[in-house]
Amino acid sequence: MKTSYRSAVHDALRDALRDDPRVLVLGEDVGRYGGTYAASKGLLEEFGPDRVRDTPLSELGFVGIGIGVALGGLRPIVEVMTVNFSLLALDQIVNTAAALRHMSGGQFSVPLVVRMATGAGRQLAAQHSHSLEGWYAHIPGITVVAPATVEDAYGMMSSALLDPDPVIVFEHVQLYNTSADVGTLAPTDIARAAVRRQGSDVSLITYGGSLPKVLDAADELALAGIDCEVIDLRVLRPLDTETFIASVRKTHRAVVVDEAWRTGSLAGEISAQIIENAFYDLDAPVGRVCSVEVPVPYARHLEEAVLPQRDTIVAQVREMFGGSR
Secondary structure, three states, rough: OEHHHHHHHHHHHHHHHOOOOOOEEEEOOOOOOOOOOOOOOOOOHHHHHOOOEEEEOOHHHHHHHHHHHHHHEEEEEEEEEOOOHHHHHHHHHHHHHHHHHHHHHOOOOOOOEEEEOOOOOOOOOOOOOOOOHHHHHHHOEEEOOOOOOOOHHHHHHHHHHHOOOOEEEEEHHHHHHOOEEEOOOOOOOOOOOOOOOOOOOOEEEEHHHHHHHHHHHHHHHOOOOOOOOEEEEEEOOOOHHHHHHHHHHHHHHHHEEEEEEEOHHHHHHHHHHHHHHHHHOOOOOOOOEEOOOOOOOOOOOHHHHHHHOHHHHHHHHHHHHOOOO
C-alpha cells in the first residue's frame, strides 16, 4: 500500500487519539486549519476541541501547558510549527521538562511529546529552515528522534507516547510529500539506529531529511565500485553508538552527513565517537558533509548551494579513495 510520510504522521496522531483518551493534540493551527503541514487535518472534527486544541502564537506558553497537563496525567502531543520557533520554548523544554525528574528526585515525570518541522529545501528562508536537532540532542533528560521513513513517521509516535519522559520528534519538511509502499504500520524502536543499506567500503551516517540524498549517493557510488553502508541514526539522543561503530569497524571509513552547520554539530559528536571507539580501525580520516555556515537563503539556487547534496556526498567519498574510483 502506497502511503505518504504526511499521511503516516496524520494516522499516528489519529490512532493515538482514538486508542488513548489521555492523548490530546495542541499547538498553532492544529485544529481548524489542520496543521501547517496538514498532519492534523480532520482531527478537530473527529475528536472535538477538548482533544485537539488551537493555541495562541506563544511557544513558551503552549509548551508550558503541555508540561502541565503531562504532570496532571494526560499524554499531550504538542506541535511547534518549525524548529526555529521552538527556541522561544527552550526555557520550558530545558529548564522544566528535561530537568523535572532529576530535580524532584524521581517523584515526577513529564510524558510530553513535542513535534516540530525542521530543515530546509522549500524556500522558507532563514527563520523557518534551520536544522537545530543537535541543540536538543545536547540536553540530558529528553529523547530526540528524527524519523526519515514512512514507517518511522508512524511508528515513532506510539513509542514516544509510551515514554515517561519528554520526547522531541523532528520531521523534515522535505519528507512530508515522500511516499513508500508499506505493509501494516507498527510501533518503531526509539532506541536503535537502522542499517538502511549494507556495504563494505565506507559507512555513510546520517538522519532525517538527508537520508534520501545519502541513499541516492550510495547508488551512484556503487556504479563506481564503492560499496556504501548507510546508517540512519533515527535516534539522536541517546545515540546508538554501537550500531555505527560496528559499521565503521567493518568498512574502515566513515562520512557523516548532517544538514546542520558543521561547527558544533551532531556530525562533530559522531566523528568524536568514532575517533574514541574505532580510531585504529580507520583507513582514512572521518569525513563530514554539512551545510555552509550562513543563514539559509531564500533563493532556490542559493538554498540548494548551501545544503548537503548528492553530488557533495559523492565527492567527499571519492576523495577518501583518492578520487581513483
